[in-house]
Amino acid sequence: MDPAQYRTQYSYGGSTNTPVRPGYPTPPPSSMNYHEYEPQPDSYPSYSENYQYEGYTQTPTPMQSHSPSPLHNQGSHDAAAAAASYSIHSPVNQTFSFDTHYYSSPTATSPPASPYNDDESDVLSVSTAFHPTAHPHLPPVDTIFSSSEGVLFYLHSNTILNTCSTAFHSFLGSHLSNPNLREILIPLDAPSEELNVILHMLYGTSSAAHSPSFETLVNAVDRMPSYSIQPDKHILPSTPLYDLLLSHAPVHPLDVYGLAAYHGLHTLAVSSSSHLLSYSLPSITDGQAERIGAIYLKKLLLLHVDRGASLKKILLQPPHPHPPTRQCGFGEQKRLTRAWALVSAYLAWDAKPDLSTHSMQSALDPLMEHLDCEPCHQALRDRINDVIVQWASVGRTI
Numbered sequence: 420m421d422p423a424q425y426r427t428q429y430s431y432g433g434s435t436n437t438p439v440r441p442g443y444p445t446p447p448p449s450s451m452n453y454h455e456y457e458p459q460p461d462s463y464p465s466y467s468e469n470y471q472y473e474g475y476t477q478t479p480t481p482m483q484s485h486s487p488s489p490l491h492n493q494g495s496h497d498a499a500a501a502a503a504s505y506s507i508h509s510p511v512n513q514t515f516s517f518d519t520h521y522y523s524s525p526t527a528t529s530p531p532a533s534p535y536n537d538d539e540s541d542v543l544s545v546s547t548a549f550h551p552t553a554h555p556h557l558p559p560v561d562t563i564f565s566s567s568e569g570v571l572f573y574l575h576s577n578t579i580l581n582t583c584s585t586a587f588h589s590f591l592g593s594h595l596s597n598p599n600l601r602e603i604l605i606p607l608d609a610p611s612e613e614l615n616v617i618l619h620m621l622y623g624t625s626s627a628a629h630s631p632s633f634e635t636l637v638n639a640v641d642r643m644p645s646y647s648i649q650p651d652k653h654i655l656p657s658t659p660l661y662d663l664l665l666s667h668a669p670v671h672p673l674d675v676y677g678l679a680a681y682h683g684l685h686t687l688a689v690s691s692s693s694h695l696l697s698y699s700l701p702s703i704t705d706g707q708a709e710r711i712g713a714i715y716l717k718k719l720l721l722l723h724v725d726r727g728a729s730l731k732k733i734l735l736q737p738p739h740p741h742p743p744t745r746q747c748g749f750g751e752q753k754r755l756t757r758a759w760a761l762v763s764a765y766l767a768w769d770a771k772p773d774l775s776t777h778s779m780q781s782a783l784d785p786l787m788e789h790l791d792c793e794p795c796h797q798a799l800r801d802r803i804n805d806v807i808v809q810w811a812s813v814g815r816t817i
Contacts, residue, residue, distance in 0.1 A: 544570045546611065548629065549618060554578075562595070563604050564618075566611035572618060576600075582621045585647040613639040616660070617646065625659030633667045637678055640664075650682040661687060668694045677707055680715035688715055692722060692817040696773035718817040726772040729813045734763035738795070738802040747792035755795055758786050759802075776807050 546553075549572040551560055560573040576595050579586050587595050590607065607614060612631055616639035619626040631639075640660075643650050654661050664687060668675045672694035679688035700723060708716055737759040740752045766774070766782055783803045790796045 544568075544611075546570055546572045546615065548615060548626075549573055554622075561601050564614065565604055565606045566614050567606075567608055568611060570611035570614075571604075572611075572614065574618065579618075579621045582623065583648050583653065586621060587646050587648075589647040590645060609639075609642055613642055617643060617648070620653055620658075620660045621648075623659070625663065627659070627663050631663075633671055633674070636660075636664060636667070637674065640678060640682060651684055654682075654684055654687065656686050665690055673698060673703070673707060676715070676719070677710045680711045688718075689816045692719060693815045695719060696723070696726070696815060697771055715817070722814075722817050723772045726813055726815075727767075727770075730770060730774065730810065731767045733806055733809045733813075734767055736802075738798040741794035741798055744792075744794070747795060751792065752795060755786070755790070755799065759799075762786065774810070776811050779810060780807055 551573045553573070554575065557575050557578060560575055562574040562576045562579075564572040564574060566572070580595055587607075591597075591600070591605070593600065609617070612629075612635045615629060616626045616631055616636060640650050640654070643653075654664070661684075664675060664678070668691040672691055675691040676688055676695060678684070679691060700720065703711075703716075711719070737756045740749070740756075741747075743749055743752075762782055766779065770778075780803065783806065787796055787799055790799065
């Protein structure tokens with residue numbers, strides 16, 4: 420067939436006169452010759468004619484033909500005991516063997532749940548901060564705590580007792596140095612997150628790397644007395660836990676203040692009280708007031724009242740008058756005194772205890788815009804500067 424005839428008859432560009440690829444012949448659709456390639460049933464032999472299959476019979480396995488299980492001869496009781504026992508290796512290759520019976524605390528009302536899952540008894544949850552090799556510079560671990568959900572903490576009793584000689588005494592009913600507490604698993608009733616915060620405090624390290632929530636921090640501090648740990652003896656300025664709690668004061672000022680007041684953390688209460696200057700005291704609930712206590716609640720009320728009284732006292736004195744001149748006599752100076760009184764009344768009425776020096780200066784500076792007398796202008800400027808300095812020196816904490 421002539422190429423031009425192909426281009427004219429089979430065009431895919433939408434027009435029969437203009438081919439898609441000029442100069443090249445366009446082949447006819449392949450569907451035109453499909454009938455030439457249809458397979459014929461008679462041209463292929465049947466599989467059954469070429470292949471023969473013989474029957475297959477499975478022979479049963481004779482009894483006792485396989486090797487017995489390693490636990491087969493021990494009996495079901497011994498096998499369960501073997502599956503429930505573990506070996507704990509210390510950094511110096513010492514081994515502490517223990518099984519799933521726990522140390523029983525005389526103060527516990529009921530034993531905590533086992534940390535081992537019956538379905539996965541070979542899996543242990545170990546703290547990432549207190550694992551056997553977490554502190555290579557310290558002696559080998561000799562104490563193993565288990566949290567309420569079964570997370571294991573490998574600890575050094577001497578390190579804990581050097582920080583707090585009574586740690587965990589009330590819960591265990593025994594001193595932590597008791598030899599009977601070695602090489603056994605000691606279950607505690609604290610969740611792993613709270614126990615992690617407490618142990619970091621006893622080790623003098625920060626738990627901030629684990630990003631504990633504020634609720635976890637509060638619960639951990641509240642739990643310390645039940646473990647014979649006094650928070651006011653250990654949560655001190657410049658300690659990691661103190662800094663971590665104080666970092667939450669801008670977001671949770673009343674909760675941090677209440678926590679500090681409840682446990683007698685005076686320095687923390689003082690530092691966090693500055694974040695309560697803008698807090699509406701009437702919104703404090705009965706529960707919050709009970710946790711804060713009468714003494715620290717009074718301190719907070721006096722902080723608000725004293726700052727309001729100090730602000731009124733500072734603004735009460737108007738700018739000092741200057742000797743009368745031809746351009747500015749006593750009458751002109753009285754107008755400045757009245758303007759000062761109006762601005763002062765506005766500040767004293769609407770201002771909160773957290774009034775900033777910038778807001779105060781922004782309210783007083785417009786008074787200088789319409790003053791033509793240079794001595795009045797200078798007297799007003801000096802008075803504004805004096806007010807700013809006095810207000811900045813007023814105490815912002817309890």
